[in-house]
Amino acid sequence: DTAVSQTPKYLVTQMGNDKSIKCEQNLGHDTMYWYKQDSKKFLKIMFSYNNKELIINETVPNRFSPKSPDKAHLNLHINSLELGDSAVYFCASSRGGRRGAQYFGPGTRLLVL
């Protein structure tokens, strides 16, 4: 029944490792997003995909690479993890263009040691 799901919920890893976070939505939405929430709870968009096409790519290090195999999935791969990458990463989706209500997943808490 979960509308937007993310795995894993917690991710603890060493600096320099490569990791992936997966996101799936069963709402039939055509737009998906990745957001980063820092320790001060500030939420900032990283990427947005519409029908598997990248439409928003914020100033994010190229160590971060999103991949959308289909409309229902948007994964985030991070290479060479750094301490500053520690944050909560949220996936979200929306319908009917990018101004519709966004539905967020539960978040992935990434801690880089």
Place this chain on the structure above:
Amino acid sequence: TQLLEQSPQFLSIQEGENLTVYCNSSSVFSSLQWYRQEPGEGPVLLVTVVTGGEVKKLKRLTFQFGDARKDSSLHITAAQPGDTGLYLCAGFMVGNEKLTFGTGTRLTIIP
């Protein structure tokens, strides 16, 4: 400097009291949304306002969009412990397809 500044940043009040949270910007927004986020979860949309001066009510919550579409407020009447959470305003600036989030207000209602 953040595009959407919320005040107060933290608010702790007794159950039954009223409160107002503000969301301010120097930029014009074509629409503005309010979300509530509880610990360990993602933000959940409460309301969207699109017209300057628009007022929307959701039970004890009243949302207002400023006439110039640069600011918004959230008023809660007779706050309850279940209102506790992080309140985020977010908006689409005119001509921008990116949802910009505010700095957040952490609200605690004390039983």
